[in-house]
Amino acid sequence: MADNNQDDLMVIASWLYYQERLTHEEIAERLQMSRVSITRLLQRARAEGIVQFTITKPLPEQYKLENRIKEKFGIKSVTISKTMADPIDTIREVCRSAAFSLNKLLFPGCRLGLAFSSTLSYIVDFLDSTSAPKNIIIQELAGTYLSPNAPYGISWRIAEKLNAHINSLPVPVVVQSEEMRNGLLNEPSIREAMQGIPLVDLAMVGLGRIGHDSTLVKTGHFTPEIMKSLKEKGAVGDILLHFYDQDGNYVSNPIENRMIILKWDEVVRIPNVIGVATGQNKVEAIKGALRTGTIHHLVTDMDTALGVVQD
Template identity: 35%
Template sequence: MLGFQNYEDLLTIVAWMYYMDEYTQQQIAEELGITRTKVSRLLSAAKSQGIVQIRITHSLPEYYVLEKELKRRFGLKIAVVAPEDRNLLGQFGAESLLRFISEHRPCRVGLGWSTTVSSMAPHLIRRNIQLSHKCSVYDLTGSFIGQRNPYSISWILAEATGAQYIPLAVPVLVENPSIKEEPSIKRALKEASEVDIAFVGMGCVGQESTLLKTRLVSKETMEQLEKLNCVGEVLMRFFDENGKPVRTPLDDRIVSIDWDAIQRIPIFVVMAVGKEKVSPLKAALKGGWVSGLITDVYTAKSLLGKAQ
């Protein structure tokens, strides 16, 4: 082509060739006798001057919009929003966890037992993931009713990935606090406090609390926790409406990593859904120690003030 009557003509021709005739930028450059770099600049100019107007006919998926807003509003590194289906929540959680393990080397993963975290189990069982790097899995808290309690998936993840498993094979709540000074327990807690990423559940305080329903704490103890203005717990560490740690009579008897460790973990992911979890989640996010959230559409909307 010998020339163009004006710059706008050139922009229009380049835009038409690229978007309508589906030429590559290199083909346009050869056809018009200009460089590929100039073609790229002309296409950018065509958009900025309104010669090209791109219209997407479908709205962004709701879950994607919610994930973006959760990250922006609360400064999260990870945000995953699933449909209101516990099986899909477990699937999405497992996929996020396995993606992290595959991409980070070496990798130390810490897990807390909870009904929500355990929803990942069906999506980890019978998996055989070949890692090219070492990985280790740690219990962040003592067992509930034995090493392989129904809410713990640490051993399942370790088997699925061929990772080393470092258990905390003691009750989460002990009668004699001195047990935490035993060398093996002390070492396991220290190593657990140095994980790269943690996946934990979140408990509420009150009649809907899993701790109360499973009789891990008594009704009287729960009432005492409410009087101390506790609104939620992670790894049996309690916090108030501002996400600040609350000292409780249970602290000395609890076998789990402490608040200093929780706040040092680079990526601390909470898996939680449901109306009763909204208040503790808001508090935890306000506290600033949650860096990842896996939840469902209803809970995400509630956190963002968009629930109907």
């Protein structure tokens, strides 16, 4: 084989590699050449068109859409799940994907930031405790919302599933007065819990929308009148009870001084934030959230994603 010209050697090496499935080492032995030489021959064969590949099926629409959103908003990743006939089934599929995304980003000793979200309440069903990294710390990012149907918060349920320690904020997310808020924040246990917020490595958040029937109104934290005033200011959604407009600019709300929650600049500094949202009524909220620069990973469904990518 030493006498063969380079073109013949490229063809022979390519045939042995792609058709006969030989390894680089096996080809090198057969042709009495070095492994490095075989690697270079195969690289040249592809570069010069001697070896060509044909994919007979187009890229899945889901993959193309994920890339379009990622490039449009400059975020790290987008995961799109199927849109189901039943909205609850769609939420569950999105949360299944969100659990998978979360699992990929968790690492031993990770401090995971969480707060109440009606969407994220479904994620617990899809978390795998057997594959969870060790020594995870769940950091609550806001006071707790509890109801008769949810006797303990989503943070506690996820901590239980991941065998994680929890740094909790056992106080209401909205209190009656600024004086009460300041008093609670001065409590040693609450102050200590809040000190863990700047240490968060990763957060998973729901993306809320503005409306009289939004979760914030249903929970009683915000009145329809407050939501109306926020809408008049241009607000389209919220991340952890912090509001923003369609361009991603911060919008102040009238009860900020009564909320026990991380500050907006603390949200901005979290290095990895997974935003989870689904539904046509959340398209504008998702777009605005992606423009804030605080969301690095988006998990949604196909129909919602189609709305997000449109101008």
